[in-house]
Amino acid sequence: MNNVWVDGVAQASIPASDRGLAYGDGLFETIRVSGGKTTMSVYHWQRLQHGCQRLGIALNLSQLRDEVAAFLQTSAVGSGILKVIVTRGSGGRGYNPQGCCSPRRILSIHPLPERKPDPGFVGARVKMCRLRLGRSALAGLKHLNRLEQVLARDEWQGDYYHEGLLSNDNGHLIEGTMSNLFVVSRPGELITPDLSFCGVAGVCREFIIDLAHSRGLTVREQPVLPTLDVAEVFLCNSVNGVWPVVECEQRVWPVGPVTTFIRDCVLEKLHG
Amino acid sequence: MNNVWVDGVAQASIPASDRGLAYGDGLFETIRVSGGKTTMSVYHWQRLQHGCQRLGIALNLSQLRDEVAAFLQTSAVGSGILKVIVTRGSGGRGYNPQGCCSPRRILSIHPLPERKPDPGFVGARVKMCRLRLGRSALAGLKHLNRLEQVLARDEWQGDYYHEGLLSNDNGHLIEGTMSNLFVVSRPGELITPDLSFCGVAGVCREFIIDLAHSRGLTVREQPVLPTLDVAEVFLCNSVNGVWPVVECEQRVWPVGPVTTFIRDCVLEKLHG
Numbered sequence: 001m002n003n004v005w006v007d008g009v010a011q012a013s014i015p016a017s018d019r020g021l022a023y024g025d026g027l028f029e030t031i032r033v034s035g036g037k038t039t040m041s042v043y044h045w046q047r048l049q050h051g052c053q054r055l056g057i058a059l060n061l062s063q064l065r066d067e068v069a070a071f072l073q074t075s076a077v078g079s080g081i082l083k084v085i086v087t088r089g090s091g092g093r094g095y096n097p098q099g100c101c102s103p104r105r106i107l108s109i110h111p112l113p114e115r116k117p118d119p120g121f122v123g124a125r126v127k128m129c130r131l132r133l134g135r136s137a138l139a140g141l142k143h144l145n146r147l148e149q150v151l152a153r154d155e156w157q158g159d160y161y162h163e164g165l166l167s168n169d170n171g172h173l174i175e176g177t178m179s180n181l182f183v184v185s186r187p188g189e190l191i192t193p194d195l196s197f198c199g200v201a202g203v204c205r206e207f208i209i210d211l212a213h214s215r216g217l218t219v220r221e222q223p224v225l226p227t228l229d230v231a232e233v234f235l236c237n238s239v240n241g242v243w244p245v246v247e248c249e250q251r252v253w254p255v256g257p258v259t260t261f262i263r264d265c266v267l268e269k270l271h272g
Numbered sequence: 273m274n275n276v277w278v279d280g281v282a283q284a285s286i287p288a289s290d291r292g293l294a295y296g297d298g299l300f301e302t303i304r305v306s307g308g309k310t311t312m313s314v315y316h317w318q319r320l321q322h323g324c325q326r327l328g329i330a331l332n333l334s335q336l337r338d339e340v341a342a343f344l345q346t347s348a349v350g351s352g353i354l355k356v357i358v359t360r361g362s363g364g365r366g367y368n369p370q371g372c373c374s375p376r377r378i379l380s381i382h383p384l385p386e387r388k389p390d391p392g393f394v395g396a397r398v399k400m401c402r403l404r405l406g407r408s409a410l411a412g413l414k415h416l417n418r419l420e421q422v423l424a425r426d427e428w429q430g431d432y433y434h435e436g437l438l439s440n441d442n443g444h445l446i447e448g449t450m451s452n453l454f455v456v457s458r459p460g461e462l463i464t465p466d467l468s469f470c471g472v473a474g475v476c477r478e479f480i481i482d483l484a485h486s487r488g489l490t491v492r493e494q495p496v497l498p499t500l501d502v503a504e505v506f507l508c509n510s511v512n513g514v515w516p517v518v519e520c521e522q523r524v525w526p527v528g529p530v531t532t533f534i535r536d537c538v539l540e541k542l543h544g
Contacts, residue, residue: 004288013285014293016276016378021286021357023418024296055419056426085293088422093385095418095425095449106288113365134406134470135441138419145417146295146367147327147410150360153367154328169407177367198406 003075005107008067010074018104020087023095024144026104027051029203031082032239033109034272036072038082040238043203048086051141052103057088059103071107081110081239085144113239115162120263123246123255124162124235126176128226129155133166133174133198140201153177162243163235165226168198172223176235179243180205183224184232184258191230194221204236204266211265217258232256234263241266275347277379280339282346290376292359295367296416298376299323301475303354304511305381306544308344310354312510315475320358323413324375329360331375343379353382353511359416385511387434392535395518395527396434396507398448400498401427405438405446405470412473425449434515435507437498440470444495448507451515452477455496456504456530463502466493476508476538483537489530504528506535513538 004012019025029044038044045061052059068084084107091100129152138145152164163176174193175181180202182192190212195201212219233245233253242263244255276284291297301316310316317333324331340356356379363372401424410417424436435448446465447453452474454464462484467473484491505517505525514535516527 006288012288014288016278016284016286016357016380018293019422021290021293021359021378022300022416023422024416025419025422028294055423085288087293095421097422097426098429106293108288131409134408136406136420137403137423143419144294144296145419147297147415147417148408149367150291150295150297150369151327151409154369157370 003109005067005071007105014104014106015090017090018087019089019092019097019100020085020104020144024146025055025097026057026085026087026144027055027142028086028144029084029142030239031084032112032270033072033077033080033082034270036076036078037272038068038072039270039272040203040207043206044238047142047201047203047206048084051143052086054138054141055088055143056097057086057103058101059086064105067105068107075109077109079112081112083108083110087144119162119243120241120267121255124243125160125247126163126165126235126245127156127161128249129164129166129177131155131166133168135169135197139198140195142200149177165248167226170223171226173226173228174199179235179237179240181224182208182234182236183228183230184256185230187258188216189218189220190258191220191222191224193224202237204238204241207266207269208236208262211262232259234259236266238270241270275381277339277343279377286376286378287362289362290359291361291364291369291372292357292376292416296418297327297369298329298357298359298416299327299414300358300416301356301414302511303356304384304542305344305349305352305354306542308348308350309544310340310344311542311544312475312479315478316510319414319473319475319478320356323415324358326410326413327360327415328369329358329375330373331358336377339377340379347381349381351384353384355380355382357416391434391515392513392539393527396515397432397519398507398517399428399433399436400521401436401438401449403427403438405440407441407469411470412467414472421449437520439498442495443498445498445500446471451507451509451512453496454480454506454508455500455502456528457502459530460488461490461492462530463492463494463496465496474509476510476513479538479541480508480534483534504531506531508538510542513542
């Protein structure tokens with residue numbers, strides 16, 4: 001990471017006493033930057049604020065947004081990924097977070113991942129991961145406790161697969177390692193897994209739910225079976241946009257019309 | 273933290289790119305130091321090595337142990353707590369840990385916590401936490417994903433309670449926020465919760481299981497009901513030793529003979 005700010009200052013290191021390191025006591029956002037500006041930022045800041053409230057981290061969001069604006073101006077990056085980490089800071093005693101009131105902000109900029117050909121157009125090949133996501137009191141949050149994702153992502157190597165799908169203890173599909181899952185069950189109806197008990201409530205997922213509602217599509221949050229006996233399947237995140245799934249464990253799908261429509265709307269949003 | 277080494281060098285900061293910060297991608301040990309030496313170290317190194325194997329972190333344990341010895345010598349601390357954090361280091365791409373082969377070692381020394389009167393002798397008052405521990409693929413490991421413990425510990429303030437007890441989704445007791453749980457169900461028989469699906473397999477817990485076997489006591493790893501309808505209850509960790517539980521949600525227990533015996537054996541071990 002060449003360009004890093006910690007608490008508003010250009011600096012590539014953090015105190016070893018940070019609770020983000022000690023306990024994963026914090027949250028993050030991975031934001032696509034286009035034309036020097038953050039995209040889907042309303043959704044990102046809303047989720048971050050919600051997460052801070054849930055964890056009891058007293059983030060000053062307006063200060064953070066000012067820092068992000070100054071950071072992007074200084075970085076002079078047109079396109080890229082902005083990573084924002086907010087930790088509870090240093091302090092407290094053991095696990096006890098009480099008395100720890102100075103959240104730390106860590107901003108860094110990274111190149112956009114490139115895959116050629118672009119899975120957003122030719123489609124993504126996906127595998128089923130063995131790791132099962134645990135039921136968590138912190139479901140939905142994009143917190144720093146991400147070992148499940150690390151281990152799931154380690155289940156395959158090489159370029160053949162673009163993403164891995166994760167299930168819960170009941171065998172229901174929940175999400176990809178770095179993306180959310182939608183299926184088109186019948187014309188005009190999207191289903192995405194309910195994330196009340198595990199999974200990360202992605203920003204792009206929220207955008208798509210709002211988009212669908214505004215276009216008269218139905219969205220149901222309900223269990224998705226691994227048989228994936230549906231017309232279309234797609235994955236989404238706020239960096240890559242929408243990836244139509246064209247292959248998963250011997251099943252194949254075309255890049256369907258609903259997916260194409262949503263992909264293009266998301267792409268427009270991500271291009272700022 | 274005044275005294276910190278990172279990768280064998282005195283230094284109080286780590287790169288902001290560390291995966292321990294980004295994802296909690298690492299493990300830790302909290303080791304009691306007595307007479308300038310680590311205690312229960314065979315158990316600590318064994319658990320750390322097992323955890324590294326499970327996470328695929330290529331730790332050089334013998335290098336780490338040399339660093340710890342040099343660190344303690346330099347620190348010249350007689351009694352205290354040594355915290356050892358091992359992360360996967362910097363690198364990899366997103367969650368993908370592949371190609372990230374230089375684990376980072378972070379050593380720090382802290383004063384022993386002091387509570388007067390000592391709950392090890394007068395007993396501990398314990399509350400039931402609301403937070404339920406999720407079933408996890410990483411059960412048993414002392415990894416850096418510890419938000420559950422942070423939130424559980426935040427459920428009470430002040431000095432009245434010494435510890436909080438955590439249950440799983442079925443309502444079975446699993447552990448304390450920073451300790452493991454044992455109950456004496458009948459003379460000569462200890463029960464401690466099975467940690468196959470959640471919880472941290474504490475070093476002191478392992479020591480007590482071995483101790484009990486060597487003294488002809490039975491130890492069963494099986495569900496413990498929250499009614500705690502048992503003769504004795506105690507908590508343990510490798511810093512505080514054994515705390516007899518004397519009060520939990522309107523129930524009271526004396527400091528019983530089995531607990532006292534085990535507490536004294538553990539204390540002897542922790543005094544080096």
